Amino acid sequence: MPSDVNKGVAPSSKPKFWNDPDKRAMLFQVLMVLTVLGFFAYIISNALYNLEKRGITTGFAFLDQSAGFEILLALLPYDATYSFGRTFLVGLLNTLLVSFLGVILATVIGFVMGIARLSQNWLVNKVATAYIEIFRNIPLLLQILFWYVAVLQPLPLPRASIEIGGAFLNNRGLYLPWPVFESGFSLVMIALAIAICAVVWLLRWNHKRQDATGERFPVLWTSLALLIGLPLLVYVLAGSPMSWDEPVLKGFNFKGGATIIPELMALLIALSVYTGTFIAEIVRSGILAVSHGQTEAAGALGLNKSKTLRLIVVPQSMRVIIPPLTSQYLNLIKNSSLATAIGYPDLVSVFMGTTLNQTGQAIEIIFMTMAVYLTINLIVSMLMNLYNKRMSLVER
Amino acid sequence: MIVNDTKLPDLPPPSSTSGIIGWLRINLFSTPFYSVLTLVVGYLLWSTLIPAFQWIFIDSDWVGDSRDACTSGGACWVFISVRMDQFIYGFYPETEYWRINILFVMLALLIGALIYEGTPKKGWIAAFALTAFPVISFFLLYGGSFGLEVVETHKWGGLSLTLVLALVGIVASLPIGIFLALGRRSNMTAVRSFCTVFIEMWRGVPLITILFMASVMLPLFVPEEIDFDKLLRALIGITLFQSAYMAEVIRGGLQAIPKGQYEAADALGLSYWKKMGLIVLPQALKIMIPGIVNTFIALFKDTSLVLIIGLFDLLAIVQAALSDPKWLGYSIEGYAFVAFVFWVFCFSMSRYSQYLERKLHTGHGAR
Numbered sequence: 052m053p054s055d056v057n058k059g060v061a062p063s064s065k066p067k068f069w070n071d072p073d074k075r076a077m078l079f080q081v082l083m084v085l086t087v088l089g090f091f092a093y094i095i096s097n098a099l100y101n102l103e104k105r106g107i108t109t110g111f112a113f114l115d116q117s118a119g120f121e122i123l124l125a126l127l128p129y130d131a132t133y134s135f136g137r138t139f140l141v142g143l144l145n146t147l148l149v150s151f152l153g154v155i156l157a158t159v160i161g162f163v164m165g166i167a168r169l170s171q172n173w174l175v176n177k178v179a180t181a182y183i184e185i186f187r188n189i190p191l192l193l194q195i196l197f198w199y200v201a202v203l204q205p206l207p208l209p210r211a212s213i214e215i216g217g218a219f220l221n222n223r224g225l226y227l228p229w230p231v232f233e234s235g236f237s238l239v240m241i242a243l244a245i246a247i248c249a250v251v252w253l254l255r256w257n258h259k260r261q262d263a264t265g266e267r268f269p270v271l272w273t274s275l276a277l278l279i280g281l282p283l284l285v286y287v288l289a290g291s292p293m294s295w296d297e298p299v300l301k302g303f304n305f306k307g308g309a310t311i312i313p314e315l316m317a318l319l320i321a322l323s324v325y326t327g328t329f330i331a332e333i334v335r336s337g338i339l340a341v342s343h344g345q346t347e348a349a350g351a352l353g354l355n356k357s358k359t360l361r362l363i364v365v366p367q368s369m370r371v372i373i374p375p376l377t378s379q380y381l382n383l384i385k386n387s388s389l390a391t392a393i394g395y396p397d398l399v400s401v402f403m404g405t406t407l408n409q410t411g412q413a414i415e416i417i418f419m420t421m422a423v424y425l426t427i428n429l430i431v432s433m434l435m436n437l438y439n440k441r442m443s444l445v446e447r
Numbered sequence: 448m449i450v451n452d453t454k455l456p457d458l459p460p461p462s463s464t465s466g467i468i469g470w471l472r473i474n475l476f477s478t479p480f481y482s483v484l485t486l487v488v489g490y491l492l493w494s495t496l497i498p499a500f501q502w503i504f505i506d507s508d509w510v511g512d513s514r515d516a517c518t519s520g521g522a523c524w525v526f527i528s529v530r531m532d533q534f535i536y537g538f539y540p541e542t543e544y545w546r547i548n549i550l551f552v553m554l555a556l557l558i559g560a561l562i563y564e565g566t567p568k569k570g571w572i573a574a575f576a577l578t579a580f581p582v583i584s585f586f587l588l589y590g591g592s593f594g595l596e597v598v599e600t601h602k603w604g605g606l607s608l609t610l611v612l613a614l615v616g617i618v619a620s621l622p623i624g625i626f627l628a629l630g631r632r633s634n635m636t637a638v639r640s641f642c643t644v645f646i647e648m649w650r651g652v653p654l655i656t657i658l659f660m661a662s663v664m665l666p667l668f669v670p671e672e673i674d675f676d677k678l679l680r681a682l683i684g685i686t687l688f689q690s691a692y693m694a695e696v697i698r699g700g701l702q703a704i705p706k707g708q709y710e711a712a713d714a715l716g717l718s719y720w721k722k723m724g725l726i727v728l729p730q731a732l733k734i735m736i737p738g739i740v741n742t743f744i745a746l747f748k749d750t751s752l753v754l755i756i757g758l759f760d761l762l763a764i765v766q767a768a769l770s771d772p773k774w775l776g777y778s779i780e781g782y783a784f785v786a787f788v789f790w791v792f793c794f795s796m797s798r799y800s801q802y803l804e805r806k807l808h809t810g811h812g813a814r
Binding site: 076079080083084087094097098101102104171172173174175178184185187188189190191192193196197200201385386388389391392399403407413414417420421424425428429 | 474475477481484485488489492634635636637638641647648650651652653654655656659660663664666667668669670671744748749751752754755762766769778779782785786789790793794797
């Protein structure tokens with residue numbers, strides 16, 4: 052109103068409390084917390100009532116009961132008499148096994164294909180592009196089923212196994228010769244440990260010398276020679292204390308050696324091929340992210356091609372590559388839960404599948420399983436943040 | 448003194464740098480290492496692609512109505528063509544296929560209108576696609592009103608179910624994602640921590656565990672009179688999962704809006720919701736479209752996971768058809784068909800999102 056303006060009356064110094072943003076925010080938050088708490092109270096009371104009605108006792112006592120089922124692949128001693136707690140551990144270890152192997156394989160595939168995608172060679176470039184565009188756009192579950200049902204199951208029976216240099220491939224899995232270490236082998240391991248220590252020392256010494264004099268020592272070749280040569284020398288001197296346990300066909304199947312079951316193979320191939328496509332794209336964009344001026348500056352300083360790559364391009368692109376790479380690793384770990392579709396005994400399949408069916412303890416089991424994945428996620432992201440802090444550019 | 452006052456004709460470039468030979472030299476045989484690589488890769492391709500091509504196209508059988516038609520030793524596409532209806536419509540009653548067909552046509556028209564640049568009133572079309580279209584789809588698919596016969600959800604299947612899962616997932620998760628993203632950037636501690644925990648929790652676990660949770664635990668959480676449909680449970684699980692990912696995409700978009708826009712809106716005295724709804728979100732949503740398309744691709748591939756909780760999406764229905772005793776042994780054909788369908792959808796979407804990224808990338812960054 053114009054009359055108010057003329058009088059110059061200040062608006063009342065205290066706004067109404069619903070117009071005060073701070074108080075309004077407080078009220079809103081209190082309401083939200085109450086709603087969330089009420090929601091949880093509601094579903095928990097429902098759940099308790101429903102569980103009681105179905106005669107399911109809540110709590111973690113079931114973990115001590117005996118499981119009564121076999122597991123296809125166990126890294127710990129396990130049979131049907133062990134407890135459900137043990138099945139949890141066995142499943143967890145199987146998840147970690149396939150994730151670990153998958154991360155390594157996917158990294159190799161991804162880096163090779165990512166570099167091939169930047170290759171000047173037209174054919175290599177196109178093959179890498181085709182690989183990425185095809186396998187990235189097909190659901191992982193389909194790929195897992197394809198490798199398992201369409202490729203590995205139709206393989207011949209053990210009697211007609213395909214032999215690949217001492218290893219045998221059939222529809223029960225891949226049978227590999229496995230090294231057996233004899234008494235003198237500990238000497239070789241000691242030699243390897245000494246070699247590793249020597250390499251660490253060499254790296255530090257080289258760094259100091261470069262800082263002081265600017266000269267570089269050929270660390271790569273000397274450390275490779277140390278790492279391979281020293282253990283090999285001790286191995287020969289100790290009289291070759293290792294033999295191979297070869298798989299032999301006995302009756303209907305192979306005995307001896309190591310076996311990779313087809314479920315693990317299918318899961319591993321599919322996971323690493325699928326994740327490899329994403330890693331390849333990350334590697335490509337990471338290398339492209341290093342500006343051309345850096346390469347030119349290195350050339351102007353007189354560094355040769357391999358030194359430019361090793362000392363200028365790779366360290367800078369790693370800074371771009373590693374954060375998204377970590378999230379791909381996390382995706383791979385989470386995707387390994389698709390194992391349940393083909394019966395590879397991972398955590399989800401063994402614990403959330405079989406154990407849940409047998410005990411009916413849905414809430415406890417699902418929370419335990421989710422907690423495992425959340426913990427892995429949290430640990431990796433924490434490591435990631437530490438790495439980012441160390442690597443981040445110091446900006447002025 | 449001899450002076451040449453006419454220009455001599457240009458010599459042609461040396462044959463080693465032009466024409467087919469030049470192309471080969473530059474692209475395939477530039478160094479000895481590359482020559483060897485070309486030969487090895489070329490041999491590998493030759494020895495795998497030719498038999499594969501023969502198996503797929505030349506030695507294959509396309510017409511027939513039983514496996515007796517497959518005699519030539521190549522791929523047996525008869526297996527696919529005989530069951531095509533089932534792969535697309537699931538167990539939907541045959542007399543009602545027209546209902547799904549109408550939806551397919553509407554969907555195609557909507558997508559076409561949204562992609563084509565010259566469409567007028569795009570905003571209204573998008574609003575229709577996100578609000579009215581799902582409602583119409585539900586009434587058409589489920590029936591029960593307007594004289595349509597009710598088709599229970601356990602009869603839904605095949606490609607149409609895959610599309611239902613993916614589209615419901617994206618449409619439902621968009622608004623939830625917006626609220627979560629706004630909440631995560633809020634000044635209110637309780638709101639911020641709730642949204643952060645919600646987002647990180649769903650992003651930290653595999654979709655399978657969420658689907659298991661939705662199918663096993665949801666019935667425990669509600670009073671026993673309420674009976675959740677199996678499909679609805681899967682949809683709830685997918686929506687929760689997807690909204691967390693959507694929230695992160697939207698948060699990225701919100702962060703990309705310059706701070707000056709927020710401050711200008713504050714200076715104009717706009718309230719929080721006006722600031723977000725009229726100034727920030729319209730700008731943010733536009734630059735987020737590529738990100739949303741990318742999460743949609745991931746979701747589209749992830750819908751195949753419902754196989755594990757017993758719904759018959761495209762992959763699951765083909766998987767079930769593989770164990771039909773009349774058609775044993777055609778697993779490669781079955782998987783190849785599903786892979787092809789998924790690939791066509793995902794590849795075209797990823798191309799579209801790359802095109803958008805290029806179109807929106809008007810800055811002066813290195814590219």
